[in-house]
Amino acid sequence: MQGVAAGRGAGLPIGRRGGAAARRPTVPEGGVPVMTRRAWLAAVALAAATGVALAADPKLRFELYKDKQDEYRWRLKADDKNLATSGQGYKAKADCTHAIDRIKSDADTKLKFEVYEDKKKEYRFRIKAANGQVIGASSEGYKDRAEADKVVDEIKKGARDAEVVETKGSK
Numbered sequence: 001m002q003g004v005a006a007g008r009g010a011g012l013p014i015g016r017r018g019g020a021a022a023r024r025p026t027v028p029e030g031g032v033p034v035m036t037r038r039a040w041l042a043a044v045a046l047a048a049a050t051g052v053a054l055a056a057d058p059k060l061r062f063e064l065y066k067d068k069q070d071e072y073r074w075r076l077k078a079d080d081k082n083l084a085t086s087g088q089g090y091k092a093k094a095d096c097t098h099a100i101d102r103i104k105s106d107a108d109t110k111l112k113f114e115v116y117e118d119k120k121k122e123y124r125f126r127i128k129a130a131n132g133q134v135i136g137a138s139s140e141g142y143k144d145r146a147e148a149d150k151v152v153d154e155i156k157k158g159a160r161d162a163e164v165v166e167t168k169g170s171k
Contacts, residue, residue: 058078058079058154058158059078059079059158059161059162059163060076060077060078060083060154060155060158060159060161060162061076061077061078061162061163061164061165062074062075062076062077062100062103062104062162062163062164062165063075063076063077063164063165063166063167064093064096064097064100064164064165064166064167065166065167065168066168067089069089071089071090071091072089072090072091072092072093072095072096073085073086073089073090073096074086074096074099074100074136075139076103076136076155076159076162078154078158082139082140083138083139083151083154083155084125084127084136084137084138084139084155085136085137085139086099086135086136087126087127087134087135087136087137088135097164099135099136100164102129102135103127103135103136103159104159104160104162105160107127107155107156107159107160108156108157108159108160110129110130111127111128111129111130111135112127112128112129112130113125113126113127113128113152113155113156114126114128115145115148115149115152117145118141120141122140122141122142122143123141123142123143123144123145123147123148124137124138124140124141124142124148125137125138125148125151125152126138127155138151
């Protein structure tokens with residue numbers, strides 16, 4: 001096998017960094033092609049133009065707040081988008097915090113996510129505890145089931161590492 005250049009022109013065989021041959025990626029012994037810098041930049045530009053994020057999953061955040069009825073509630077956000085909200089208000093802050101902790105620890109194991117179609121023919125989900133009690137629900141409806149399933153997967157993967165912040169009011 002030919003040597004492979006390091007640094008500028010990396011991924012291309014030594015001695016073949018000019019002309020049309022320079023644009024062909026090398027396939028190392030493992031069989032996975034090396035992405036050239038040009039190809040990577042094209043992927044970044046395409047993602048930016050279409051609004052597709054290159055990051056794997058958004059960082060989730062639980063917001064704990066007091067509503068107008070003086071009860072504590074939580075909402076789960078990815079960036080600035082609401083994904084789920086508490087199914088009920090809690091008189092004690094500790095009870096609301098306990099619900100958040102439960103979702104963080106059990107989202108990918110014990111909790112059940114029930115996806116359903118609402119009256120508007122949009123897909124939503126409920127988060128249910130093992131005893132069947134609804135402890136959360138989607139914040140919005142989704143046009144197709146795949147969108148709702150994607151949000152459920154984001155929650156299952158990211159809830160455990162989500163930060164918890166206390167906010168004021170119900171934004």
